[in-house]
Amino acid sequence: MTTMNIAYPEIIVIATAFIVLVADLFMTERSRAALAPIAALGLLVGIAVTATLTPVTGELLGGRFAMDPVAWWFKIVFMLASLVAVIMSMDTLDGRARVRPRGMGFRGEYYWIMLSSVVGMMLLISARDLVTLFVSLEIATLPLMVLAAWRRDDAKSGEAGLKYVILGALASAFIVYGFSILYGLARSADLNEIARAVATEKSPAFLLAVALVLAGTGFKLTMVPFHMWAADVYQGAPTPVTAYLSVASKAAGLAFAFQILFRLFGDMLPQWGALIALFAAITMTLGNVVAIVQHNIKRFMAFSAISQAGYFLLGFLGDASEGVPAMIFYLLVYVVSNLAVFACIVWFANETGKEQIEDYRGLSLTNPLTALCMMIGLFSLAGIPPLSGFVGKFFLFSIASKAGCHWLVAVAAVNSTISLYYYLRVVRQMYIEPADKEAQPPSPSTSISITVAILTIVVSILGIVPTIYQHIHAATITWLASLQ
Amino acid sequence: MNYVFYIAAAVAVFSTLMAITRANAVHALLYMITSLLSSSLIFFVLGAPYIAALQAIVYAGAIMVLFVFIIMMLNQGPASTEQERVWISGKTWVGPTMLCAVLLAELIWIVRGDPAWLPGKTIIHPKDVSKALYGPYILVIELASMLLTAGLVGAYHLGRREPERREGES
Amino acid sequence: MAVIPVEHGLMLATVLFSIGLLGLLVRRNILYMLMSVEIMLNAAGLAFIVAGARWSQPDGQIMFMIILTMAAAEVAVALALVLRFYRQFQTLDTDAANTMRG
Numbered sequence: 001m002t003t004m005n006i007a008y009p010e011i012i013v014i015a016t017a018f019i020v021l022v023a024d025l026f027m028t029e030r031s032r033a034a035l036a037p038i039a040a041l042g043l044l045v046g047i048a049v050t051a052t053l054t055p056v057t058g059e060l061l062g063g064r065f066a067m068d069p070v071a072w073w074f075k076i077v078f079m080l081a082s083l084v085a086v087i088m089s090m091d092t093l094d095g096r097a098r099v100r101p102r103g104m105g106f107r108g109e110y111y112w113i114m115l116s117s118v119v120g121m122m123l124l125i126s127a128r129d130l131v132t133l134f135v136s137l138e139i140a141t142l143p144l145m146v147l148a149a150w151r152r153d154d155a156k157s158g159e160a161g162l163k164y165v166i167l168g169a170l171a172s173a174f175i176v177y178g179f180s181i182l183y184g185l186a187r188s189a190d191l192n193e194i195a196r197a198v199a200t201e202k203s204p205a206f207l208l209a210v211a212l213v214l215a216g217t218g219f220k221l222t223m224v225p226f227h228m229w230a231a232d233v234y235q236g237a238p239t240p241v242t243a244y245l246s247v248a249s250k251a252a253g254l255a256f257a258f259q260i261l262f263r264l265f266g267d268m269l270p271q272w273g274a275l276i277a278l279f280a281a282i283t284m285t286l287g288n289v290v291a292i293v294q295h296n297i298k299r300f301m302a303f304s305a306i307s308q309a310g311y312f313l314l315g316f317l318g319d320a321s322e323g324v325p326a327m328i329f330y331l332l333v334y335v336v337s338n339l340a341v342f343a344c345i346v347w348f349a350n351e352t353g354k355e356q357i358e359d360y361r362g363l364s365l366t367n368p369l370t371a372l373c374m375m376i377g378l379f380s381l382a383g384i385p386p387l388s389g390f391v392g393k394f395f396l397f398s399i400a401s402k403a404g405c406h407w408l409v410a411v412a413a414v415n416s417t418i419s420l421y422y423y424l425r426v427v428r429q430m431y432i433e434p435a436d437k438e439a440q441p442p443s444p445s446t447s448i449s450i451t452v453a454i455l456t457i458v459v460s461i462l463g464i465v466p467t468i469y470q471h472i473h474a475a476t477i478t479w480l481a482s483l484q
Numbered sequence: 485m486n487y488v489f490y491i492a493a494a495v496a497v498f499s500t501l502m503a504i505t506r507a508n509a510v511h512a513l514l515y516m517i518t519s520l521l522s523s524s525l526i527f528f529v530l531g532a533p534y535i536a537a538l539q540a541i542v543y544a545g546a547i548m549v550l551f552v553f554i555i556m557m558l559n560q561g562p563a564s565t566e567q568e569r570v571w572i573s574g575k576t577w578v579g580p581t582m583l584c585a586v587l588l589a590e591l592i593w594i595v596r597g598d599p600a601w602l603p604g605k606t607i608i609h610p611k612d613v614s615k616a617l618y619g620p621y622i623l624v625i626e627l628a629s630m631l632l633t634a635g636l637v638g639a640y641h642l643g644r645r646e647p648e649r650r651e652g653e654s
Numbered sequence: 655m656a657v658i659p660v661e662h663g664l665m666l667a668t669v670l671f672s673i674g675l676l677g678l679l680v681r682r683n684i685l686y687m688l689m690s691v692e693i694m695l696n697a698a699g700l701a702f703i704v705a706g707a708r709w710s711q712p713d714g715q716i717m718f719m720i721i722l723t724m725a726a727a728e729v730a731v732a733l734a735l736v737l738r739f740y741r742q743f744q745t746l747d748t749d750a751a752n753t754m755r756g
Contacts, residue, residue: 014630021637061620061622061623062620064620064621064623065623105641105644106641109637109640109641112637113634113637113638113641116630116633116634117634119630120627123627130717131621131624131713131716131717131720132621132623132624132627134717134720134721134724135624135627135628135631135720135723135724136627138631138724138727138728139627139630139631139634142631142634142635142638142724142727142728142731143634143638145638145731146634146637146638146641146642146731149642149735149738150641150642152641152642152644152738155742155743158642158735158738158739158742159739159751161642161731161735162684162732162735162736162739162751163751165728165731165732165735166678166684166687166688166691166732168728169688169691169695169728169732170678170691170694172695172724172728173671173674173691173694173695173698176695176698176699176702176717176721177667177671177694177697177698177701179698179702179717180667180698180699180701180702180704180705180714180717181664181701181705183702183705183706183713183714183717184660184664184701184704184705184708184709187709187711188713189713189717205664486658489658489662489663490662493662493666496666496670497666497669497670497673500670500673500674500693501673503677503689503693504673504674504676504677504680504681504686504689504690504693509683509685509686512685512686512689513689516689516692516693519670519693520696523670523696523700526663526666526700526703527700527703529658530658530663530703530704530707531707532703532706532707532714532715532718534715535703535715535718535719538718538719538722539722542722542726543696543722543725546726547692547725547726547729550729550730550733551685551688551689551729551733553733554685554733554736554737555685557737558736558737558740558746608706608707608710608711608712608715612712613712613715613716615712616712616713616716617712617716617719621716624716624720628719628720628723631723631724631727632723632726632727634727635726635727635728635730635731636727636730638727638730638731638734639730639731639733639734640734642731642734642735642738643733643734643737643738
């Protein structure tokens with residue numbers, strides 16, 4: 001099957017990216033406000049085209065670019081996350097925010113960089129050989145590094161970017177060195193052929209390659225002990241970028257982990273159960289414990305995101321036919337919930353310029369609806385029924401339980417309780433602490449209000465609608481068959 | 485004739501070690517460039533002449549020149565003039581020059597010798613690389629251009645000094 | 655004419671990679687850290703060339719070109735950030751980069 005239409009989503013996003021970049025050159029400063037709607041429209045068209053894509057399975061360029069049902073879900077998530085991120089950035093970049101950050105530069109470049117990272121992520125899950133996989137990983141991460149450092153006048157933003165660049169390049173070096181050993185052993189750069197060639201490999205060189213590639217993957221997924229970049233980068237980056245980073249880089253990390261763990265080392269994955277369980281336990285515990293003592297809301301969300309990465313790891317245990325749909329479903333839930341919370345954080349930072357948890361006190365009195373939405377998002381992240389976060393976590397926990405890791409389920413349950421405690425800290429500030437008398441009540445913003453409302457509704461109903469999980473589950477079965 | 489490889493490898497390891505242990509950034513860069521040139525020679529010996537040329541032009545040439553630019557930009561001030569005097573003195577240049585001389589001797593020896601000594605079967609000519617690059621790997625080329633554009637736009641935005649207050653941006 | 659054994663080529667790549675990693679861990683100056691990362695990436699590229707020579711395939715060389723591209727893009731961004739860092743802190747010491755604490 002060599003039908004071009006499976007590449008349409010990527011082509012549309014790339015075209016939008018270049019339209020935005022070139023249009024910026026010819027626009028006056030005032031009319032540049034149209035750039036964000038153009039970018040958002042392009043992403044919407046991309047989502048629509050992807051959603052109506054038939055057939056979902058196919059390959060191009062001699063099998064170096066392939067579309068499959070799992071890639072379809074990832075692409076939808078990537079485009080959705082960036083669409084929301086574009087909408088969130090609008091107020092900040094167009095100068096509608098009450099507290100305007102300086103040094104944001106030209107808007108066309110900002111949206112271009114953001115869209116190019118989406119293209120990288122979309123290709124990441126479609127790549128079928130080492131070279132394409134590596135170059136799309138770089139296209140996905142390099143723009144994120146630039147975005148983290150985007151505020152030119154802010155020392156924190158620059159520091160975040162610098163740390164991200166150096167540690168990201170280190171992770172890339174690990175990955176690419178591991179790839180070189182794999183290629184040297186397997187005689188092919190094709191992922192499926194490497195998987196076949198190394199299926200029975202036990203040499204020390206192969207183990208070194210596995211260790212290096214997994215370390216790099218752990219870095220992208222913010223798995224402890226490769227998590228240290230996340231907190232500083234999340235805190236230093238401009239707030240809309242932090243929102244984008246927290247969902248997009250996590251989704252891209254999961255896509256990369258899928259490519260590595262299922263496609264490349266799929267035959268060996270069952271043997272690594274104990275190791276994955278250990279890392280999952282360490283990651284969720286450390287993320288949770290450190291999150292308790294945070295005062296900056298962005299840093300707090302960073303550690304929350306690290307502990308969520310630990311929950312994702314549960315899906316790699318046991319049977320892939322259940323783990324894969326559970327992870328994709330939880331990714332969807334995580335992305336929507338996290339974006340709902342971050343939309344409120346972005347709006348609050350725009351209106352007040354504050355980002356300490358204590359600054360949120362009394363928000364339920366000044367803006368009851370926003371506080372409610374933020375609370376629902378936080379409760380979904382904590383996994384409180386009947387919100388979607390509970391359903392997602394339930395699937396993941398049951399996989400760990402079926403894989404025989406009962407101790408891990410206990411650890412995860414304790415961690416969920418701890419996380420409830422610190423998510424409640426924010427809720428307590430909003431609902432119980434009195435508001436400052438002199439503080440000006442923040443005014444609502446149209447674009448963010450609509451976004452928050454839609455996201456909150458999705459968070460609430462995603463867990464109740466069973467068809468989505470069934471659809472993902474059906475998609476996984478064809479995907480797993482294609483691995484061999 | 486394998487010792488061409490081993491001498492170049494020794495030069496690469498030694499100059500890399502020197503590069504990361506120097507206190508002065510320019511000294512480190514000189515050793516770094518030497519290290520990259522010796523890897524270039526190694527690529528040539530391994531049967532990758534195209535990559536050997538790219539390594540010398542892009543890595544040792546363009547990327548390292550970027551580093552030199554940055555070091556020069558960071559050292560503006562009267563204190564740097566004194567440093568400049570030290571750099572010009574011969575002592576700095578002895579190490580890298582000697583290492584480069586070894587590489588040069590090797591290269592001359594290869595060029596004037598009979599090319600039949602090269603590990604003939606494994607030479608991959610630029611033509612083969614180009615065929616693969618514009619055949620099955622065409623997507624990679626497009627993506628590489630996208631990556632470079634992202635780097636360009638990013639570096640341009642981040643490296644620019646904050647302009648004077650403009651309309652619409654406060 | 656004997657061909658260089660693959661093990662020796664890989665060994666060289668490993669040694670260079672380790673030196674780069676060592677440099678990254680030991681040095682506290684951002685420029686040196688960046689140079690160390692470059693050394694590591696170059697070592698990985700060397701390993702790809704060795705592997706490509708082993709199989710007489712051009713794929714290793716193509717991967718090297720991609721590493722080159724990635725290194726160039728990454729260095730451009732990183733050096734722009736180094737300039738900014740120097741303007742803000744008047745130093746290149748990474749220990750100065752600790753303005754964020756939880």
